[in-house]
Amino acid sequence: MSERWARSAFKERIDTLLADFLAEEAEHLLAIDDALRPVAEQLQAAAGHGKRLRAAFCYWGWRAAGQPDSDPLMRAAASMELVHAAAIVHDDLIDDSPLRHSLPTVHVALQTSLAARPRKRAAARSLAMLVGDHLMALAGQLFATSGLPAAYLARARPMWAQLARELIAGECLEILSTGSNPDTDVALKVVRYKTAKYTVEHPLLIGGLLAGAAPGLRDGLSSYGLPLGEAFQLRDDLLGLFGEPDRTGKAGLDDIRGQRPTVLLANTWQAALPAQRERLAGVLGRRDLTTQHLQDVRELMIELKAPQEVENMITTRVQEAVSHLDGLDLPLHARRALTDLARSATDRRH
Secondary structure: OOOOOOHHHHHHHHHHHHHHHHHHHHHHHHHHOHHHHHHHHHHHHHOOOOOOHHHHHHHHHHHHOOOOOOHHHHHHHHHHHHHHHHHHHHHHHHHOOOEEOOEEOHHHHHHHHOOOOOOHHHHHHHHHHHHHHHHHHHHHHHHHOOOOOHHHHHHHHHHHHHHHHHHHHHHHHHHHHOOOOOOHHHHHHHHHHHHHHHHHHHHHHHHHHHOOOOHHHHHHHHHHHHHHHHHHHHHHHHHHHHOOHHHHOOOOOHHHHHOOOOHHHHHHHHHOOHHHHHHHHOOOOOOOOOHHHHHHHHHHHHHOOHHHHHHHHHHHHHHHHHHHHOOOOOOHHHHHHHHHHHHHHHOOOO
16 A cells, blocks of 8 residues: 555455455355355354454554554454444344344344244344354464464554453443433543544544554543543434435434433433423333424434534534644654544545
8 A cells, every 4th residue: 555545445454354354154054054144144144344443543644653554454454444344233132123224234134044933033142143253263263364463463452452351331221221311421421431442532542552652642642532432422313313214224213212311312312491391201112203203303412502512512622632643753644534534434425
C-alpha cells in the first residue's frame, strides 16, 4: 500500500483475506459433516460486510509507530473484523434483531435451514450463538497465525484479553440496564465498553503494541481512540432511530422496542416533562410498535432537542480525538489517515 491512505484498496485487501480464511474454515466444517453447511455459510456471511474500520485502526496503530505496510500485519488487523462479526452475531441474538445490512440476521437466516423440524426458532438461536463463539475463536487463530514474530504477538496479548473482557462487560451492562428508566451516565458507560473501546481504542493499541510503540505514543493513541469510539456509537444510535432502514440495513424500531440504554433515549427522557415521559413510557418495550409510533418518538425527540444534543456530543468528541494527534510525533501519512478515519467513522451517510 502506498503512503497515501486509500480506504477502498485497504477494504478490498481485508475483504479478500477474510473471504479466503473463512472459505478454508468452511471446508474444514464440511469435511466433518455436510449437515454443517448452513452453519458454514453463516460463518462466512457474518464477516462479509462492513467498512473494516477496526482493521484500519489496528493497521494505523502499527503505521503510527513507524512500521511499514506488512501482509502479516494485515492478517492480524483482519482478526479485529472477526471479533466484530462475533459481537454482531451475539448482539443481534440478544436483541432479537431481524435485520443486519438489510439481510436476515444469523439466527433468523438459520431458521430457513431448520424449516422441517420442531422448535426451529430455539434451534436456530442456539446455532447462531455457536457461530458467534466460533468467530471469536477464529479471530484469535487468525491473529496468532498472522505470521508476525512471536515476540511482537506477545506484546499485544494482554490487550487482547482486555478487549475481550471489556466487550463482554459492555454487553452485560447493556442487558442489565435494558428496561430500566433511561439514564445518560449508564448509557455512556455502555457505549464506552460495548462499542467504543473495541471499535477504535483497542485495535489502535493492539497495532501499536505489535509495532513496539513507546508508552507515550500508546497513551496518545488511547486519548484519540476513546472519544472517537464514543462518537462512532453515538452516530450509530442516531442512525438507528433517524436513519432510513433501507439505507442503514437495520429495523428503525429496534432500540425503542428493546428499550435499550442509548444516550439519545436517555437525553430525551431527562429533558421530558412528566406528561412527555408518560407518553414515551407508553411505547418503550412494546412488541406491537408501528411506523406511527416511530414517527411519534422522533417528533418528541426533535421537540426536546435530543438529537441536536447528541450531534453536539459527537462533534465535541471528534474534535477532542483529532486534537490529541497534534501532540504526537507521527509519520505524516499516519496523521493524515487517522484524521481521515475520525471523519469517516462518524460522518456516515447510511
